[in-house]
Amino acid sequence: QVLAYREANGGYQELDRFVERLRAVTPEDVQRVAHTYLTAENASLLRYLQPPLSGDGAEVESRLRAALEDSGPPLASLDDVGELLQGELTNGQDEKAPRVTVARLSNGVDLIIQEAHAVPTAWMGVYFHGGRVEETSQTAGITRLTVSSALRGTARRSAEQMDRAIESLGSGFGADFDEEYFGLTIASPIECLPAAAGLLREVITEASFPAEGVEKAREVIQASIRAGRDSSTAFSFDLFRRAFFGADHPYGLPQRGQGKVVASLQQSDLARWYRRIFNPARMTVVVAGNVDPQAVQAFVEEQFGSLSPPQDAPPLELPDIHVPEGVVEQVETRSRRQSAFLLAFPTVPLGHADYYPLEVVQHILSGMAGRLFVQLRGRESLAYTVFAGDVARPRVGYFYGYLAGEHRKEKRAREGMLAEFERLRNEPVGEGEVARAKKYITGVTSIRLQTNSQRGEELARSYLSGMGTDFVRRYLEGIEAVTVEDVQRVSRSYFNLERYAIGVLRGGNGE
Template sequence: MKKILVFASALLLTISAEAQIKRPQPQPGPMPTVHVQKPQEFTMKNGLKVMVVEDHKLPRVSYMLTIDTPPYVEGAKAGVSSLTSAVVGNGTAKTSKEKFNDEIDFLGASVNFWNTGASASGLSKYSSRLLELMAEGSLSPLFSQEEFDKSKQQAIEGLKSDEKSVSSVASRVTNALLFGTNHPTGEFITEQSLNNVTLADVKQNYASYFVPENAYLVVVGDVKFKDVKKQVEKLFKNWKKASAPVSKYPEPVNVAKTQIDFVDMPNAVQSEIALVNTVNLKLTDKDYFAALIANQILGGGGEGRLFLNLREAHGWTYGAYSSLGSGKYTSKFTSSASVRNVVTDSAVVEFVNELQKIRTQPVTQAELDLAKAKYIGNFVMETQKPGTIASFALRTKTQSLPADFYENYIKNIQAVTIADVQRVANTYFKKDNQRIVIVGKGADVAGTLDRLGYPVNYYDRYANPVEKPVFKKAAPAGVTSKSVIENHIKAIGGEKKLSEVKSVSTIAKGSMQGMEITMTQKQTAKGQMMASLNGMGMELMKQVITPTMGYMSGQGQKQELKGEELKEAQASAKLFDELEDLKNAATFELSGIETFNGEEAYVLKKDKETVYYSVASGLKIAASETMEAQGQTVEMTTSYKDYKEVKGIKLPHTFTMPMLGGAEFKVSEIKINEGVTDADFK
């Protein structure tokens, strides 16, 4: 069956850049002075703490309700809090979801809810009503079975899509290994844990953790303190005083010696590399400001050392960065990048070199000045936003900051010295106690990692330790690219049967972000192909290819295919590309046997195309194509399974659509030699 290549060109973006004009650099002006307005405060009997910042410059107001709940472990029901977030806010005990949302739209406002808080913003003339709506949605949510079931299904679909995402797997495994799966940051959601969650669990989660003990309401805008106080006391007085449960879990510990933790993902065209260690950096620590600057110099942006090394000097990646967490709870330091498979080992070496350099050699004065300027500039701009003022007020309370913490922010940044940067780099960038987590294609990468001199451990996609896999082995004597393709053709019905097919019509159904999608594809032996995606009662996208023309359409626009783009599309519009591949079998390289989705497969490669054929059944189980998009190499992999016979020919009835985030589609109807006319390709 023809591999699905619908709308591939829609993913390729053109990147342009304007020529830079050299101008004299302006002389720095005086250091800005920042005044952060202090809130007026009061505390209700139930424990709710309210902070009001009057700001009458604009006729707007924002409310932010935050419940400062300590992290907790969800265990076998991991995902209950995220489902609570998804369900809360869909109507209240007093008002239907539709009526509630209609009023918000009428007010031109924004009101949002989640498992640990709520927010509202809009014109100050509607301030009273906005607070009423936020209070009603927060304290009287309607937990309906219908919304719960829909949210759970969307979450499960998201997990299935993430299973094919190298970056998603890398993030999950990194946190699980660094913190442990019995830690709030390290545990992860699975389909099984979601299925363990019931609506009753969501209600209990809300009742247990949505409590006023550690709740803060920050109000910023064109309001008066006395009016807000009066309304808050009225709306929140019946919020029953209660304390949230306290979860106990082990404190994570860094490894005694740096090691490589590798996860094999055969569909990875790039390796996700992350060098990580835990940190306990509080905003009140004397190292805090120096640590910010050290991270900025190492990998805080395009001017960081990691970026300049891995991207600018070597061209291995689209970007390389570092981040340093801080706050009340244990966080992490990370330096990371996505690099081409063939340079994975070299990239690791450069990461380690940069970490060693900033720990052992003083940074330059120019680097220090640039990092300070960027931090100060960003800080000054952020202080102009009401949301920033609210977050400052909240953070000052929840993290016990000095009252003048943000007034002295610029002064403390300016006080950081070169020696400070080197000192904190040695404290928080633990070159000798890091996990180097790599998620990539083992057949291309694993053989090079042993040369780096670190212990190499292997894990599956769920952070479970595994024995070192056999990533690739040679094909048996006598097996060739031609024999592999011949076996596939024989397995699906034979060359004679395929040659008798004049047309194929396929209808398949899947979902993306909760939206049901129907894919219709029609092809003929004359080189005609039509594919369309429909959802929400409308045609989302369509592609038509014939021997004389081709186009794509969607959202009221139509794009004609021309030149090489049209030729490539016409070449891919073969009814059974297996027959064409058989004619050109000599152009494929049989690179050996690899494991793909748990099944051994012969791997055939040609140019930017790779095809996987099951060793056991002979059937094609996947095909991938490498392309360039936004300056990065992207591999689009389509997998096939659930082959069923239709008029003597076996065709896959389940496949993935890489261009829709790896969404899985199930075939509901296949017709051979019927249901297709020339009118379908107009």
């Protein structure tokens, strides 16, 4: 593709000349072009006006002119752009917050409805507690294969007929997997949502597991498992989880499943697991979009209110979690030039008061301006990729650092990452670092909740995790309240260099 592009734009020889010119660039060149082109006079700013404009052409033009006249003086510098965007992201959040209604169907199933009337579409998810958290080393991957196969044919329709029915609604199925729950989702124009709900019920209650559909789903999952083994990040994460939770704990199993297990599962195995996990006693329905709550409750009751749990369904029992004491390692060595590792410290579950400062720490460490990138990649050249993450679940939490680099530098890279965590313990962070991290979190959170599906999935995650329906608001309030002292306090509390788990995908193998 690169050669074809270069040949179409001046000849493939240009590629060599491009590399030569790139190597010749100096710091003075960078500053010169920045001063020449990155100016306020050259900048363009797009403002998105809400609510959506409506009315005839003259009315729309009048409102646009009024908005432009009210947009303030010209920008004096590029700094003004950042201030303006920050204001647009944060102003009026309470007034624009979508309304949430919580109802209960006649069979006890919870229904959560979030209204957002900007566009004439809606999203729906039917979620179930359980699934992966019930798997063992003998069944690792059965939930994903069962759900994927259930979408490939029912007692009423073949896979092809189901695809046509979905496409006729201008929609498509989705699947959402977490450690302790899973869900089937669908998005559609609002007038098609009742019919979409009917298709979801059909999949949930009448899946037929045709042999061809099961094999296609198996092929996709097996390919995903192979891709995960080839991914430094994904496989390091799997090794870490095994070290942190234990090889036999559901959380310690590979997220995509075990290849041998997925290959051995039969249709009868999937049918039994289907009856177990698609249990109405574990169900929650979430709807987000341009909807009327009463109308939604009526058609959801019609589709799902009469469902009852199977008599032989076992109760959902969550296994105990024991976090590591001391340093626990899982290492796999391969013949490769790169090593990658993910090390993590036990922290706190979702909703704990210390969760919010740990989120801020994540963004102090991560990103191209973050401490890990600046020190370990920029100054010490120990990493190709490096970042941090804060993971909080309803019953457990951990804070990790990930690094991939030359295998000969693995020991120094690990020491360097631990040194950065030690630095957080011993040295107060700057006010500017904390302020930038908080602004970034606020902006990203607002941006990532723009669509019905994003809002619906976040609402489902919060509700199923026991955080209620207003967790996003409380999350942003918690972030805003974080102080420099909070950051150092949680760093000292949780970044214990004698207590962590690490998964290492080691290169070399005798090189």
